[in-house]
Amino acid sequence: MPDIELVNMSRHVCRNVNLRIMDREIFVIVGTTGAGKTTLLNVIAGVADYKGSVLIDGASVDKVSPRRRGVGYLFQGLALFPHMTVEANIAFGLCAAGMEKSAADRRVASLMEMMHIKHLAHRYPHTLSGGEKKRVALARSLAPSPQVLLLDEPTASLDHQTAKYLRTELVSLLKRLEMTTVYVTHDLREAEEIADRIALMSHGRIEQVSTPRDFFFDPRNEFVSEFVGMPNIIECTRSRTLTSGLVEVVSDEMTMVLPYDGGNIRKIAIPPDDIYISDVKPPGPALNRFTGKVVEISRYGSNVRVRVSIGKNRLLAELPASAFDELSLEEGKDVHVVIKLRRLRYVES
Amino acid sequence: MNNKSGRLQSAWGALPVVVFIAVWEIVGRFDLFPGQFFFPPFSAVVKEFYHLTANGVLGKNFASSLVRVLIGLCSGSIAGIFVGVMMGWRSVINRALNPIISLLYPIPALGWLPLLMLWIGINEMLPITIIFICSFFPVVYNTATGIRNVDGRYVQAAETLGASNMRILFKVVIPLALPNIFTGLRLEAGMSWRVLIAAEMVAIPTGIGALLMQAESLVRVDIIMVCLIVLSVMCLLFERVFVIMERRLIGKWSNHA
Numbered sequence: 001m002p003d004i005e006l007v008n009m010s011r012h013v014c015r016n017v018n019l020r021i022m023d024r025e026i027f028v029i030v031g032t033t034g035a036g037k038t039t040l041l042n043v044i045a046g047v048a049d050y051k052g053s054v055l056i057d058g059a060s061v062d063k064v065s066p067r068r069r070g071v072g073y074l075f076q077g078l079a080l081f082p083h084m085t086v087e088a089n090i091a092f093g094l095c096a097a098g099m100e101k102s103a104a105d106r107r108v109a110s111l112m113e114m115m116h117i118k119h120l121a122h123r124y125p126h127t128l129s130g131g132e133k134k135r136v137a138l139a140r141s142l143a144p145s146p147q148v149l150l151l152d153e154p155t156a157s158l159d160h161q162t163a164k165y166l167r168t169e170l171v172s173l174l175k176r177l178e179m180t181t182v183y184v185t186h187d188l189r190e191a192e193e194i195a196d197r198i199a200l201m202s203h204g205r206i207e208q209v210s211t212p213r214d215f216f217f218d219p220r221n222e223f224v225s226e227f228v229g230m231p232n233i234i235e236c237t238r239s240r241t242l243t244s245g246l247v248e249v250v251s252d253e254m255t256m257v258l259p260y261d262g263g264n265i266r267k268i269a270i271p272p273d274d275i276y277i278s279d280v281k282p283p284g285p286a287l288n289r290f291t292g293k294v295v296e297i298s299r300y301g302s303n304v305r306v307r308v309s310i311g312k313n314r315l316l317a318e319l320p321a322s323a324f325d326e327l328s329l330e331e332g333k334d335v336h337v338v339i340k341l342r343r344l345r346y347v348e349s
Numbered sequence: 350m351n352n353k354s355g356r357l358q359s360a361w362g363a364l365p366v367v368v369f370i371a372v373w374e375i376v377g378r379f380d381l382f383p384g385q386f387f388f389p390p391f392s393a394v395v396k397e398f399y400h401l402t403a404n405g406v407l408g409k410n411f412a413s414s415l416v417r418v419l420i421g422l423c424s425g426s427i428a429g430i431f432v433g434v435m436m437g438w439r440s441v442i443n444r445a446l447n448p449i450i451s452l453l454y455p456i457p458a459l460g461w462l463p464l465l466m467l468w469i470g471i472n473e474m475l476p477i478t479i480i481f482i483c484s485f486f487p488v489v490y491n492t493a494t495g496i497r498n499v500d501g502r503y504v505q506a507a508e509t510l511g512a513s514n515m516r517i518l519f520k521v522v523i524p525l526a527l528p529n530i531f532t533g534l535r536l537e538a539g540m541s542w543r544v545l546i547a548a549e550m551v552a553i554p555t556g557i558g559a560l561l562m563q564a565e566s567l568v569r570v571d572i573i574m575v576c577l578i579v580l581s582v583m584c585l586l587f588e589r590v591f592v593i594m595e596r597r598l599i600g601k602w603s604n605h606a
Contacts, residue, residue, distance in 0.1 A: 042505075045505075045509050046508075046509075047505040047508060047509065065508070066505070066508040066509045067508050067509070067510075067511045067512060067513070068511070069509075071509055072509070073505075073506070073509040075502055075505070075506055077502055079500070079502040079503050079505070079506035081503060081506075081507075081521060081525075082525070082602045083524045083525060083527075083599065083602050083603075092507070092510055092512070092520070093510035093511055093512075096507075096510055096511040096512040096513070096516055097511050124601055124602050125602075126602060140510070141509075141510075143510075144510060144511055
């Protein structure tokens with residue numbers, strides 16, 4: 001499978017984008033709406049004009065039409081042909097390539113089997129659910145055995161459960177096919193789950209390209225830090241395994257118990273909205289609960305950010321303004337801090 | 350339950366027609382209209398329809414009109430679809446032809462009659478050419494609009510799947526433009542009969558229009574009414590044929606495209 005390279009690519013909001021996507025990599029592009037994510041996919045697929053250069057497997061494809069780039073593209077709107085059945089949609093690319101009918105039928109049958117949509121073969125797209133449509137569109141884009149797969153928000157507009165199920169299947173499929181994949185999403189958690197590397201885009205620029213972990217522990221600039229939710233990075237001085245699945249980590253005066261099943265932990269990242277602050281002692285065991293002092297309070301949109309010092313550690317908590325107004329917090333006041341470990345991220349030693 | 354309610358709805362729909370015919374029969378039979386001579390009852394019209402059919406006059410004139418409509422409508426529609434597809438698919442052709450089409454489209458089909466009488470003469474080609482013109486322009490317009498309105502994402506998807514331009518046109522774009530194309534065809538199917546009758550009334554000695562004019566000169570209101578009923582049924586029938594074709598070809602998906 002080939003690698004993809006964009007050299008000084010410009011189109012619409014995208015200006016002089018330089019990017020290299022490795023062979024067989026699942027490369028996820030995240031960013032806010034209008035950041036230029038779909039534009040990037042359109043350029044790679046060749047369905048949009050651009051300046052600069054696109055190289056696939058080291059060869060420039062700037063003069064190569066979309067039909068010869070060897071790219072499978074799952075469009076955001078899916079673009080399933082409404083006048084064709086599921087079977088005919090999937091077979092479209094095979095017939096276009098001049099594949100013999102019996103061979104095409106076999107390939108369509110195996111793709112439908114793989115995507116669990118065999119029972120939908122004779123249905124029209126408008127009779128399918130959102131999840132089923134995505135599967136059909138994916139099977140159709142995989143049918144001509146593309147070298148590169150472009151996926152534009154493949155789980156968007158699905159309910160949480162279906163999206164999660166589809167994502168899991170998709171990742172296992174991509175790993176199995178060992179296909180160079182560019183996956184666009186606006187959901188950072190989704191990106192973390194599936195990406196080998198992530199690129200964060202903003203206003204047509206690539207802000208950072210790194211592994212999912214580096215996004216949290218080594219954000220290149222404030223925008224990246226804001227995008228990932230300005231997590232509190234805590235350096236751990238020591239850690240020890242308590243029992244299978246639990247580890248105790250110590251950072252200055254803070255001792256936390258985390259669900260973890262690996263080696264020693266060196267750093268942990270805690271998102272600000274996972275830190276709960278109270279001016280009265282919360283009920284329950286004293287696990288992951290601390291007392292600290294408010295050092296800074298600032299408004300941030302409809303939320304309030306409160307910085308609390310616990311020994312040498314300084315934690316940033318973010319809470320809705322309505323919740324903040326119910327507390328009588330002020331700078332210098334002692335508060336109780338509870339750390340929720342819903343979205344814990346860590347760096348091992 | 351559904352069949353029963355369907356039958357009830359059909360019966361309810363037929364009721365106004367039955368009432369209309371009954372009122373017509375009563376008004377004609379009891380001389381409620383000034384001058385019964387000019388308003389024959391429905392039964393007299395039916396009787397005349399039988400006579401005209403039996404002696405072959407209606408059949409002969411109807412066949413003449415039908416052949417003209419079929420040739421004019423088919424040739425006009427095929428040419429209209431071809432030019433419309435070209436204009437919708439290639440912007441350079443659209444730019445070249447659009448000014449001409451825009452200028453000629455608003456001219457009523459019958460407006461061409463005096464010119465065509467001079468150019469073609471009074472022969473079979475005259476009504477066929479009028480019907481050709483009548484169907485050509487609206488079909489061009491609707492087809493070109495349909496082709497242009499096909500969502501570009503479908504074309505892009507087909508391109509990335511490796512389809513050639515011709516394959517995209519014939520397998521994706523034209524099928525997706527069919528709802529628009531059928532709108533033009535359906536409208537012109539009925540319109541072609543209306544235009545034909547007018548042309549035959551003015552210039553051609555055979556056909557339903559000519560029969561109408563002969564009946565007028567002989568003050569045969571019953572024959573006039575037979576001709577008008579035939580015309581009305583043919584307009585409806587032709588439109589219906591296209592509705593059925595449309596439903597068969599694109600009914601499974603067209604409301605969801």
